[in-house]
Structures are given as C-alpha cells and as structure tokens.
Amino acid sequence: MATQKTLTSQFFCIGATTENGTLSESIGSQKSAIDFGFPGENLEPLSENSGVEKITGSSIATALASGFAGLLLYCIQFDKESRPEQAKKDLQSHEVMKRTLKKMVDNSQHYIPVPIYFELGSVSEWNREGQAAFYNIVNTIRM
Numbered sequence: 001m002a003t004q005k006t007l008t009s010q011f012f013c014i015g016a017t018t019e020n021g022t023l024s025e026s027i028g029s030q031k032s033a034i035d036f037g038f039p040g041e042n043l044e045p046l047s048e049n050s051g052v053e054k055i056t057g058s059s060i061a062t063a064l065a066s067g068f069a070g071l072l073l074y075c076i077q078f079d080k081e082s083r084p085e086q087a088k089k090d091l092q093s094h095e096v097m098k099r100t101l102k103k104m105v106d107n108s109q110h111y112i113p114v115p116i117y118f119e120l121g122s123v124s125e126w127n128r129e130g131q132a133a134f135y136n137i138v139n140t141i142r143m
Contacts, residue, residue, distance in 0.1 A: 010094050012101075016040025016061040021111035026057065036101055037111040038065045068114055069097060 015034035016024040018041045023031050026041075040061030042054045076088050090096045106113045 012036055012065070012098070014038055014058060014062040014065045015110075016056065016058045017109065017111050018042075021107050021109060021113060023109045023111075024056070024058070031109075034110055035098070036065060036105070037061070037109050038068070039114055040064065064114060065112075068112070069101075072097070072100065 012035040013030075013033050015027045015031070015037045017037040017039055018024060019039065021037065023034060023037050024041045027034065038061040040058055041056045043056070043060055045052050045055055073091060076091055091100065101112060104112045
C-alpha cells in the first residue's frame with residue numbers, strides 16, 4: 001500500500017506570488033511546502049465580461065503552472081534536431097520536470113517568472129519577439 005509521502009512526492013505544490021515574485025500572504029504558514037511559485041495575485045481575467053476586476057489565489061497560480069508545464073512538453077516536441085526521442089519522453093517524468101522548472105526559478109521563494117517568456121507588446125510582434133520567446137523556452141529546457 002502506498003504511503004501519503006509516496007503519493008504526494010509525484011506532485012508539485014504551487015503557490016501564488018505577487019508580480020515581483022514574493023509568495024502571497026494568502027499562503028500563510030504553508031510557505032515552506034511550496035515547490036514553485038507562479039503569478040497568482042491581482043491578475044486581470046481574460047474575459048472582459050466576467051464582472052471581476054482582479055483574481056487572486058493559488059488556484060490561479062496552479063492553473064498557470066499546469067499550462068506552463070504543458071507548454072514545455074509541447075515545445076520540446078519541436079526540438080527534433082538536438083534531442084533524441086528518449087530525452088523528450090524523459091521530460092514527462094516528475095523528476096526531470098522538477099529539475100527543468102528549478103532551472104527557471106528566479107529567487108529564494110521558488111518563483112518562476114512566467115511573464116519573461118511571453119512579454120510581447122502586441123500580437124503583431126509575434127514574428128520577431130514571439131519566436132525568440134519560443135526558442136528561449138526550448139533553450140532553457142535544453143540546459
């Protein structure tokens with residue numbers, strides 16, 4: 001029978017951070033349990049019709065973290081020349097994903113500065129800056 005430690009060792013504990021990478025006060029005494037911090041405080045909702053001005057919480061950060069991990073897995077599929085198939089599959093393992101995300105951590109609070117990978121002034125800038133952002137992610141995974 002699996003113990004709780006065994007089961008939870010295959011998960012990441014995600015915490016919300018402020019825009020400067022500090023873990024949110026809403027986390028309280030659980031800060032030491034956080035594996036990675038993702039933006040999750042005072043974010044603007046994507047839908048203008050939501051009736052909500054700002055959203056906050058670790059649930060927002062967790063959604064961003066899972067999308068970011070999925071994007072890493074998707075990006076690595078395009079890195080066909082420099083990576084054998086097994087290395088691509090390895091990123092799907094908990095330990096390799098953890099090592100990859102740790103390389104992206106920006107401070108002692110385990111903050112992953114997601115916005116630096118996607119800073120585009122407008123959609124029309126995708127050709128130049130978006131492509132550079134995409135390759136920046138692939139190069140970070142490659143490390």
